[in-house]
Amino acid sequence: MSFKLGDGIEMPLIGYGLGSANMVIEHKDVVSATDMALKNGFHHLDCAEAYKNEAAVGESIKASGIPRESLFITTKVTGFPGQNVEEAFSSSLQKLGTDYVDLYLIHLPYVAPDEMSSFWSQLEAIHATGRARSIGVSNFLQKHLEALLEKATIKPAINQIEYHPYLQHGDLVRYCQERGIPVSAYGVLTAITKARPGPVDAIYAELAAKYGVGENDIAIKWCIDQGIAVITTSSNPERLNGFRDSVDKFTLAPEEIQRISELGQEKHYRAVYGGTMESSQMIEAELE
Numbered sequence: 226m227s228f229k230l231g232d233g234i235e236m237p238l239i240g241y242g243l244g245s246a247n248m249v250i251e252h253k254d255v256v257s258a259t260d261m262a263l264k265n266g267f268h269h270l271d272c273a274e275a276y277k278n279e280a281a282v283g284e285s286i287k288a289s290g291i292p293r294e295s296l297f298i299t300t301k302v303t304g305f306p307g308q309n310v311e312e313a314f315s316s317s318l319q320k321l322g323t324d325y326v327d328l329y330l331i332h333l334p335y336v337a338p339d340e341m342s343s344f345w346s347q348l349e350a351i352h353a354t355g356r357a358r359s360i361g362v363s364n365f366l367q368k369h370l371e372a373l374l375e376k377a378t379i380k381p382a383i384n385q386i387e388y389h390p391y392l393q394h395g396d397l398v399r400y401c402q403e404r405g406i407p408v409s410a411y412g413v414l415t416a417i418t419k420a421r422p423g424p425v426d427a428i429y430a431e432l433a434a435k436y437g438v439g440e441n442d443i444a445i446k447w448c449i450d451q452g453i454a455v456i457t458t459s460s461n462p463e464r465l466n467g468f469r470d471s472v473d474k475f476t477l478a479p480e481e482i483q484r485i486s487e488l489g490q491e492k493h494y495r496a497v498y499g500g501t502m503e504s505s506q507m508i509e510a511e512l513e
């Protein structure tokens with residue numbers, strides 16, 4: 226199933242995530258995880274320079290023999306103030322072993338508001354060369370988007386954010402969607418994998434029983450049925466295929482989506498970048 230980006234380009238609805246917070250994954254394990262994803266038909270790969278594993282992903286892509294046009298490759302420039310985006314981008318392309326990416330994102334809104342437009346213009350310049358088919362952002366709140374949009378000539382094609390019942394970011398999703406900036410979600414399984422016990426446990430279990438699926442499927446469909454794409458990951462092929470199968474298996478009723486949203490608002494939990502999105506401690510430690 227595919228998902229329309231803000232610029233009209235189609236992206237596979239579920240992306241396979243290659244970032245693992247707070248964990249160093251060995252080169253060979255990244256190669257075999259990517260092999261497994263590709264063999265199971267997950268052709269949308271979510272990478273980042275900060276994950277420091279683009280070379281392993283590139284190695285697996287090359288070995289797979291899958292034609293480049295059948296893949297959808299996302300990568301991200303970290304977004305440090307003063308960063309030379311062209312340099313970061315060329316290095317990503319070289320490591321991934323490709324001459325273009327499908328989607329290039331600013332990973333984090335580190336850049337000050339008055340510098341944001343000029344930082345974004347570096348991505349616009351890359352887009353103009355055709356080496357990034359689409360450009361977008363990640364972890365951007367409304368204030369960051371406002372700063373970026375002030376002088377942008379191209380709107381971000383997506384905003385990739387942590388999104389689950391315990392982190393709904395107020396009106397951010399509506400703000401983005403109303404401006405033609407679709408949203409993709411990471412951390413979608415947080416209420417199950419990291420934040421138990423919690424107020425959505427019972428409704429996840431109830432709806433999983435009702436639809437004859439797993440609770441992971443309910444978590445993923447709560448995003449998809451709100452028009453949000455999903456980036457998830459697993460080293461377990463059965464679990465991975467289960468994520469994809471859930472898309473067509475059932476549809477959550479609007480009142481079920483609403484109930485999960487309401488219950489989720491009773492708890493706040495951020496799985497990644499503990500504290501605030503402005504917190505740079507974790508990313509700086511990772512990049513050392």
Ligand SMILES: NC(=O)C1=CN([C@@H]2O[C@H](COP(=O)(O)OP(=O)(O)OC[C@H]3O[C@@H](n4cnc5c(N)ncnc54)[C@H](O)[C@@H]3O)[C@@H](O)[C@H]2O)C=CC1
Pocket residue numbers: 241242243244245246271272332363364385386411412413414415417418441456457458459460464496497
């Ligand atoms: N743009 C950004 O700043 C960020 C992007 N991401 C992207 O999103 C991807 C997915 O991120 P996650 O937060 O890991 O996503 P997630 O919430 O989808 O969790 C996936 C993890 O849950 C585990 N899991 C699945 N079902 C489970 C179960 N029933 N019990 C226990 N564990 C279970 C999987 O093995 C996997 O490690 C990353 O690989 C990365 O590509 C992630 C974090 C930040």
Ligand SMILES: O=CCc1c[nH]c2ccccc12
Pocket residue numbers: 244245246247273275276497507508511512
């Ligand atoms: O992108 C999300 C989380 C993550 C995983 N590994 C790293 C390294 C540096 C920054 C962020 C992350």
